Amino acid sequence: MTNASEPNDGAxxxxxxxxxxxxxxxxxxxxxxxxxxxxxxxxxxxxxGESGSGKTTAGRCILRLIEPSGGEAIFDGVDLFxxxxxxxxxxxxxxxxxxxxxxxxxxxxxxxGDIIGEAIDTHRLARGAAREERxxxxxxxxxxxxxxxxxxxxxFSGGQRQRIGIARALAVEPELIIADxxxxxxxxxxxxxxxxxxxxxxxxxxxxxVFISHDLSVVEYLCDDIVVLYLGRxxxxxxxxEVYANPRHPYTQVLLSAVPVAxxxxxRDRIILKGDIPSPLNPPSGCVFRTRCPYxxxxxxxxxxxxxxxxxxxxxxxxxxxxxxxxxxxxxxxNLL
Amino acid sequence: xxxxxxxxxxxxxxxxxxxxxxxxxxIGLVVLGAITVFAVLAPLIAPYAPNRLSVVNRLQPPSGxxxxxxxxxxxxxxxxxxxxxxxxLLVGAAATLLAAAIGITLGLVAGFFRKADGIVARIxxxxxxxxxxxxxxxxxxxxxxxxxTVIVALGxxxxxxxxxxxxxxxxxIRELPYIEAARALGVPTWRIMLRHVLRNLVSPILVQAxxxxxxxxxxxxxxxxxxxxxxxxxxxxxxMIAAGRQYVGSADWMxxxxxxAIVLAVLSLQLVGDGxxxxxxxxxxxxx
Numbered sequence: 293m294t295n296a297s298e299p300n301d302g303a304x305x306x307x308x309x310x311x312x313x314x315x316x317x318x319x320x321x322x323x324x325x326x327x328x329x330x331x332x333x334x335x336x337x338x339x340x341g342e343s344g345s346g347k348t349t350a351g352r353c354i355l356r357l358i359e360p361s362g363g364e365a366i367f368d369g370v371d372l373f374x375x376x377x378x379x380x381x382x383x384x385x386x387x388x389x390x391x392x393x394x395x396x397x398x399x400x401x402x403x404x405g406d407i408i409g410e411a412i413d414t415h416r417l418a419r420g421a422a423r424e425e426r427x428x429x430x431x432x433x434x435x436x437x438x439x440x441x442x443x444x445x446x447x448f449s450g451g452q453r454q455r456i457g458i459a460r461a462l463a464v465e466p467e468l469i470i471a472d473x474x475x476x477x478x479x480x481x482x483x484x485x486x487x488x489x490x491x492x493x494x495x496x497x498x499x500x501x502v503f504i505s506h507d508l509s510v511v512e513y514l515c516d517d518i519v520v521l522y523l524g525r526x527x528x529x530x531x532x533x534e535v536y537a538n539p540r541h542p543y544t545q546v547l548l549s550a551v552p553v554a555x556x557x558x559x560r561d562r563i564i565l566k567g568d569i570p571s572p573l574n575p576p577s578g579c580v581f582r583t584r585c586p587y588x589x590x591x592x593x594x595x596x597x598x599x600x601x602x603x604x605x606x607x608x609x610x611x612x613x614x615x616x617x618x619x620x621x622x623x624x625x626x627n628l629l
Numbered sequence: 630x631x632x633x634x635x636x637x638x639x640x641x642x643x644x645x646x647x648x649x650x651x652x653x654x655x656i657g658l659v660v661l662g663a664i665t666v667f668a669v670l671a672p673l674i675a676p677y678a679p680n681r682l683s684v685v686n687r688l689q690p691p692s693g694x695x696x697x698x699x700x701x702x703x704x705x706x707x708x709x710x711x712x713x714x715x716x717x718l719l720v721g722a723a724a725t726l727l728a729a730a731i732g733i734t735l736g737l738v739a740g741f742f743r744k745a746d747g748i749v750a751r752i753x754x755x756x757x758x759x760x761x762x763x764x765x766x767x768x769x770x771x772x773x774x775x776x777x778t779v780i781v782a783l784g785x786x787x788x789x790x791x792x793x794x795x796x797x798x799x800x801x802i803r804e805l806p807y808i809e810a811a812r813a814l815g816v817p818t819w820r821i822m823l824r825h826v827l828r829n830l831v832s833p834i835l836v837q838a839x840x841x842x843x844x845x846x847x848x849x850x851x852x853x854x855x856x857x858x859x860x861x862x863x864x865x866x867x868x869m870i871a872a873g874r875q876y877v878g879s880a881d882w883m884x885x886x887x888x889x890a891i892v893l894a895v896l897s898l899q900l901v902g903d904g905x906x907x908x909x910x911x912x913x914x915x916x917x
């Protein structure tokens with residue numbers, strides 16, 4: 293993951309300066325500003341952030357399910373945002389989405405076989421007996437039985453429905469899948485099953501994935517790279533391991549400190565954020581996080597922090613990150629002494 | 630909802646037993662079915678030809694020979710009533726189909742395309758603001774009275790009712806993730822509209838269509854009664870009542886029996902409509 297404005301060679305998808313504004317009666321909502329990241333081929337990129345951070349909007353924009361206001365999304369050398377509706381149709385096969393809500397994402401009046409079959413028919417991938425066989429195969433792949441094709445969605449549990457949604461996405465043999473909080477509507481016990489399935493499929497099929505979530509432990513478990521969004525801007529991004537081990541942005545630190553630890557005796561310093569995410573109608577000047585940042589100073593209100601590289605692939609948008617990192621090191625040494 | 634295996638399908642009562650559980654729906658279906666059978670089989674059932682004149686037997690009260698009596702030309706009211714059912718049902722059904730074709734198309738377009746919505750929704754509202762009969766009369770007056778004109782006029786008059794329902798539901802369904810999923814797959818818009826939107830609207834459309842059927846039959850009778858519908862010598866329940874109006878004091882059977890026929894037809898359709906609404910309500914059947 294590099295910060296160059298040129299698309300990265302190893303990336304299947306390079307998003308550059310993605311912007312999305314929603315005009316509303318009370319002003320323009322800036323849902324996304326200047327969002328740029330790369331999704332490496334065969335890897336899983338996690339997009340994290342709290343509600344209203346723009347993570348779902350980003351996923352929808354890349355697929356042009358909502359029209360982006362600006363920027364580029366270079367997929368395999370082609371800017372998806374410049375394609376006409378007709379040209380886009382061919383690319384629809386290569387990019388798919390898995391939805392958050394397993395209930396409303398399946399048409400209640402269609403049998404499971406028709407739901408999956410529609411994907412196959414739309415791109416004329418198989419007909420007749422081959423089509424039926426393919427549906428059975430897809431159902432098997434996601435852990436369901438071939439005879440489930442004749443049933444309606446309401447006959448399944450949430451976890452099973454999500455598997456059907458995954459089968460539908462896989463039916464067109466996509467290269468990139470955007471998973472929009474695919475497990476957050478499921479029971480915790482089922483979450484792990486579905487996550488394992490997704491990881492398995494990703495490895496077996498060599499899929500590239502964008503995994504949108506607010507659950508940091510899930511992202512850590514699954515993702516190779518991570519992008520931290522706050523109020524439509526990227527706060528920090530880099531390889532997941534590095535960001536988790538060494539979060540540089542105060543917001544990332546806060547987020548990580550909120551992740552529950554499985555050891556009840558573990559001593560931890562939880563940073564509690566005050567207030568809510570500000571209204572995107574009227575975002576704070578300078579750094580959008582400054583109103584809730586424990587380290588904010590006057591300068592934070594004046595300049596929009598540029599993205600700074602802290603290591604090869606790890607970048608942070610905070611003007612005080614170097615200073616704060618130094619301070620932390622000093623404190624750690626003092627604690628050791 | 631934790632359905633894991635097959636019992637869900639096996640345990641669900643079949644459609645027939647569901648119908649039998651709802652008495653009003655059952656009664657409505659039986660009455661409507663009887664009226665339809667009488668109308669369709671009129672040539673076999675009717676004891677006399679509907680237009681057979683018999684001046685000697687004019688204005689006979691109901692008796693063993695003339696079950697419903699005779700009219701001012703000695704024509705058998707029973708035969709005329711069941712023959713009239715053919716035309717009344719035909720007008721009702723044809724007007725409903727036309728209203729459905731226009732209404733569903735307008736509603737889908739308005740609900741799906743924001744740009745079209747402004748214009749279409751205003752037209753729908755404007756048409757709804759007109760009293761039904763007044764609009765129908767002016768349409769018939771403009772197009773010239775005939776059977777086809779009555780059907781066309783009633784189809785246009787009742788189209789906005791369906792358009793409104795289809796539009797409102799389309800607006801909701803359009804935003805659901807399964808529509809997004811279809812778009813993400815590249816399914817063409819027209820197919821999304823038919824397969825994903827329209828298929829989920831079958832029940833409200835069916836229910837509304839039943840009511841429109843009833844209204845259209847009533848309206849046809851009103852138009853015929855007012856003399857702007859089908860020509861007076863053609864037996865419909867409306868023309869029969871119109872003819873009997875002059876004899877209400879002396880030969881009330883002339884208006885009574887076609888009147889009963891209208892009431893039964895409209896009432897049975899309303900019962901069917903209500904029953905269908907209950908039957909197809911996802912909250913009662915849990916299939917949404």
